[in-house]
Amino acid sequence: MMPNRRVQVALGTMMVLGVCAMAAAQFAARRVLPGQPAGAGSVSLPRSMQDNGGTNWTVYAGGWFRINSNMPVYGQGAMITINGQGINQNANAGHLDAKTGELIIDENAAGCSVSRRILVDRAGSFLRYIDVFKNTQNQPQTFQVSFQTNINFGISATQTVPDPRKKDQNIGWVGQTMANSCAVELYAGKGAKIAPQIVWTGGNMLQANVSLTIPAGKEAAVMHVHAVSPTQDGGVKFITDFKDSAVIKSLPANLRRIIVNFRASQDFVGNLEILRGDLLDVVELHDGDAIKGTLKDTSYELTTFYGAVTLPVDKVIGLINVGQFRPRQLLVTSDGQIFGGRLKKQTLELQLSSGQVTQIPLSQVSRAGYRKRPGEPEEWTLDQPMVLMRTGERVAVELPAQPIEIATRYGKLLLEPRQMASVVLEGDDNAVHLITLADGSHFAGLLTAPMFEMKLAGENSSQTVHFPTGALGKIQFTAHVRESDDSTPWIRLSNDDELAGTLHGTLRLETAFDTIDINAGELKSLSHAPEGGVEDVQVTLWDGTAFSGQLQEQELSCQLLGGVTLSVPAALVRQYSQPFPQPSDELLKKIRNVVEKDLTNEDWHVRDRAREQLLEMGQVIAPVLKRLRENQPPEAQKTIDVILAELAKQRKSQSSSATTDPAAIAPFDQSGVQAD
Secondary structure, rough: OOOOOOHHHHHHHHHHHHHHHHHHHHHHHHEEOOOOOOEEEEEEEEEEOOOOOOEEEEEEOOOOOEEOOOOEEEEEEEEEOOEEHHHHOOOOOOOOOOOOEEEEEEEEEEEEEEEEEEEEEEEEEEEEEEEEEEEEOOOOEEEEEEEEEEEEEOEEEEEEEEEEEEEEEEEEEEEEOOOOEEEEOOOOOOOOOOOOEEEEOEEEEEEEEEEEEEOOOOOOEEEEEEEEOOHHHHHHHHHOOHHHHHHOOOHHHHOOEOOOOOOOOHHHOOEEEEOOEEEEEEEOOOOOEEEEEOOOEEEEEEEEEEEEEEHHHHHHHEEEEEEOEEEEEEEEOOOEEEEEEEOOEEEEEEEEEEEEEEEEHHHHEEEEEEOOOOOOOOOOOOOHHHEEEEOOOOOOOOOOOOOOOEEOHHHEEEEEEHHHHEEOOOOOOOOOOEEOOOOOEEEEEEEOOEEEEEEEOOHHHOOOOEEHHHEEEEEEEOOOOOOOOOOOOEEEEEOOOEEEEEEEEEEEEEEEOOOEEEEEHHHHEEEEEOOOOOOOEEEEEEEEEEEEEEOOOOOEEEEEEEEEEEEEEHHHHEEEOOOOOOHHHHHHHHHHHHHHHHHHOOOHHHHHHHHHHHHOOOOOHHHHHHHHOOOOOOOHHHHHHHHHHHHHHHHHHHHHHOOOOOHHHHHHHHOEEEEO
């Protein structure tokens, strides 16, 4: 029997309600509302997550995201290519980390696997990615990784945010859109050793590129953050005020340790994490127990292989027991130093919250940590002279008074400590030491002294200690190395040494038609001929004149920017470049004549012609003008400043046009696959 009309309507209503309930359940499974606790297990993609600012972040298969709302700033963000290829999108699903609440999407690419860990920071109103790359091959590999973002509505203004600790390195980018809001992209922490190169060439597309060299079977991680700001100034402030340490601290230790573009390593001594208390001090035992209370020792007397050291308790933030058969203690101080040795007292005195005081044997202690004290720095600067030992110690010292003797390919050198930045004695593949000078030069050599006598810095400055060379991993003389720019002259050698400096003296070049005498100061470039032998070179002079031939000299005199003079084998020179070669004597006289006579002439027509004449001479005259400027009258100095500014603008324009190739950035379609 056919149901009546009322029954049919009721059944239809039930079916609609059932379908709606199913759709609502599916939507709820994908959407995370503010304040809702994160679940665990598999989840389907796309998945929407909302922050406290009301932004709805939706993550799609492959891990890229967009904003789904009215006037969304992001069309596609955090898309990845590796060595020019997109990642394989395995499935429209991910899973949630039960502890961190991160959405994790596992993908594959050629030669590596990629695990994308994605989290909406609700309180901070931003989307955080940690992309973990694992080398799945049995040999080291270098991966060229590119992150790409497409912005909606077009870009009306942009601003890159430089690293306050490294002027030649950018950490973020802010783009003002036509929708009256800004896209904010953060790709590195302050002072990071590795930072992706941020590239915006116009339009609505941004790329951040980084090269990762990963040993066989090992992992490296890159963290990046995406946000929206109503103003450009607000976006810049978000980046400059971003607390790296607060975000990284919440991550698992094994993940923090492999992040390459944020300074996460301060929480570790080698592979061991420094333990810190929260409201109370804490002592961790070998069996995993953690006992909280107040550590009552007033000082630590430590016997080290370089002498006895006493550390006041207010300087110590943590203790780590290392070694299986005869444990030794590493004491970490509030300024980042690490002293290693054996404590005179073999127990830790801990007052429990009940008031009872107990003595815990060091033999049972794995780690101990103090609660954070008022005034303790957020992070260590570690920019003073320091000695880093192979066994994990890191000790601040006074700058040595005596020159450092180093055997090099360029002969035995006596270098003043103030001229040096660091010596790395410990490396995976290095049989020699890597010397870096404060002027940016770096080359291989060997420290000849078997022992270094130094004074400890700070409260122990009266104590002289002796460090065996064989126990050293690195000596840091200064953390401030001269930053290279487009005006820096370089000598790059075939043994991978790089010297920041200029060639001096007279070179004799035997060409096919004559022997040419060349003033080395007038050289713009020197390199080996591409198809010639080791002795065949090509040289270019300040005026563009080019010669090919063979140098008669076996050794070239090099004056480094830091004042060190080296004798460099000519056969080792792969390339020499001098952005500001010295003009010929004839041109120098002409420049001086134009500056001292025409540029100060009473007739403004003559002054204008002199200005144009100097500009036509090009970049080569900039250093000469700077030297002549100080002896000129005020009006001539102003004109010289204008000329120098115009030359710098031209040089910057030429440099950027030579290094930026818009064709290198290929667009993505909405699936996250790079288009042909």
